[in-house]
Amino acid sequence: MSADLVMDTCLLAGTMILKSGGETYRTEETMTRIAQAAGMDDVNSSATPTSVILSFRCQGQDHTRMVRTPKRTTNLNKITLVNDVSRRFVSGGITLSEAYRTLREIDQKKPVYPKWMQHMAAATASGAFSMLAGGTWLDLGPSALAGLTVNLSMEYFERFVHMKFFTEFSAALLGGLVALLFVTFFPQLHMSILIIGAMLPLFPGIAITNSLRDLMAGDLVAGVSRGVEAMLTAVSVAVATAIILWFMR
Amino acid sequence: MLIKGLALSLISSTAWCILFNVPVRTILAGGMAGMVGWLVFSFLPMLGAEVLLSTLVSASVVSLLSQLLSVLLRVPSTNFSVAGVIPLVPGSLAYKSMLAFVNNDYVGGITLATQTLLVAGAIASGLIFGISVLTIWKGARYAGKRTQRD
Numbered sequence: 001m002s003a004d005l006v007m008d009t010c011l012l013a014g015t016m017i018l019k020s021g022g023e024t025y026r027t028e029e030t031m032t033r034i035a036q037a038a039g040m041d042d043v044n045s046s047a048t049p050t051s052v053i054l055s056f057r058c059q060g061q062d063h064t065r066m067v068r069t070p071k072r073t074t075n076l077n078k079i080t081l082v083n084d085v086s087r088r089f090v091s092g093g094i095t096l097s098e099a100y101r102t103l104r105e106i107d108q109k110k111p112v113y114p115k116w117m118q119h120m121a122a123a124t125a126s127g128a129f130s131m132l133a134g135g136t137w138l139d140l141g142p143s144a145l146a147g148l149t150v151n152l153s154m155e156y157f158e159r160f161v162h163m164k165f166f167t168e169f170s171a172a173l174l175g176g177l178v179a180l181l182f183v184t185f186f187p188q189l190h191m192s193i194l195i196i197g198a199m200l201p202l203f204p205g206i207a208i209t210n211s212l213r214d215l216m217a218g219d220l221v222a223g224v225s226r227g228v229e230a231m232l233t234a235v236s237v238a239v240a241t242a243i244i245l246w247f248m249r
Numbered sequence: 250m251l252i253k254g255l256a257l258s259l260i261s262s263t264a265w266c267i268l269f270n271v272p273v274r275t276i277l278a279g280g281m282a283g284m285v286g287w288l289v290f291s292f293l294p295m296l297g298a299e300v301l302l303s304t305l306v307s308a309s310v311v312s313l314l315s316q317l318l319s320v321l322l323r324v325p326s327t328n329f330s331v332a333g334v335i336p337l338v339p340g341s342l343a344y345k346s347m348l349a350f351v352n353n354d355y356v357g358g359i360t361l362a363t364q365t366l367l368v369a370g371a372i373a374s375g376l377i378f379g380i381s382v383l384t385i386w387k388g389a390r391y392a393g394k395r396t397q398r399d
Contacts, residue, residue: 021269026325075270076331080324087323111270118268125264125335128257132287133341192348196340200261203338205331206269212373213327216380238347245351 130197143197176244282333308375
């Protein structure tokens with residue numbers, strides 16, 4: 001089994017998990033397991049939220065490589081698929097070249113749900129959550145629209161502003177403005193409910209969950225950095241909300 | 250009222266599953282996790298529990314349920330737990346806290362912000378609880394296997 005193919009397979013699996021919003025301990029574990037199952041000695045892997053390092057020994061020769069993963073999205077389906085491939089390879093169900101080919105196919109795959117469906121999902125989530133927070137039927141439509149604005153503007157701003165927290169801040173500000181407009185023209189709506197619904201798509205759920213899981217797995221650096229990411233998102237949403245509320249005064 | 254809450258929590262959790270691109274076969278399970286979490290969350294106050302306790306318990310239930318589902322369906326548990334805790338997010342507390350700060354009511358704002366942080370901490374602790382229980386179970390199974398082999 002050639003060391004290059006093992007290295008390529010491991011790094012492809014690792015970077016795909018990390019890029020799709022997986023935990024760093026899962027990245028390290030997957031790479032280590034694949035390399036060990038391929039018969040490599042002295043396997044060591046290390047991942048932070050932005051980089052992957054893998055090193056092992058093959059027939060007396062050391063191999064080490066590092067890959068940066070600057071751009072990250074959330075695609076849990078990809079993580080599940082990669083997990084599945086690594087599990088099948090480790091249990092001996094498929095060969096290494098088959099695993100590599102499958103991983104390449106997964107890498108090329110488009111997200112399961114098209115863009116419009118995700119925006120509709122954001123709107124639905126916002127509307128349902130605002131009603132859950134005590135809104136009336138009247139609040140449903142406006143808060144769904146505000147949530148849709150937040151999600152749409154986040155996708156639009158991401159294209160030319162490469163700063164996650166500023167993107168989130170601007171999206172929250174726009175969503176808040178939509179809520180503010182609705183409340184100005186229809187005073188029977190509740191500002192609090194609309195804002196709560198509008199900000200829901202920005203809730204850093206994946207960052208919080210990953211941070212906790214990394215901390216529990218003993219990956220302290222990754223856990224703390226993910227936690228800071230979640231906190232900064234929360235702060236940018238809070239500041240945007242404060243600005244909107246200041247307009248209301 | 251209860252039916253409405255259940256339906257709304259199911260819808261919002263399912264929508265979050267789509268937002269996170271979970272596999273199609275786990276989408277309904279994620280929504281169900283959110284619904285069960287909301288059921289526990291709205292049922293406990295009737296027995297006299299405070300917000301913090303009911304958040305902690307329902308987050309633990311969601312986390313345990315997602316660990317169980319992840320073993321059953323053989324997918325990472327993140328697929329369920331992230332969407333499952335969505336109905337528990339302390340949105341109105343956070344909003345009230347910001348409103349108090351904007352209105353120069355700093356003491357009230359800090360009180361509400363502390364409450365928000367505590368509720369967020371309760372969600373986090375609940376999630377950790379589920380992970381820990383699964384780790385103990387896995388560890389016990391592994392140790393059992395090892396003693397058999399020796």
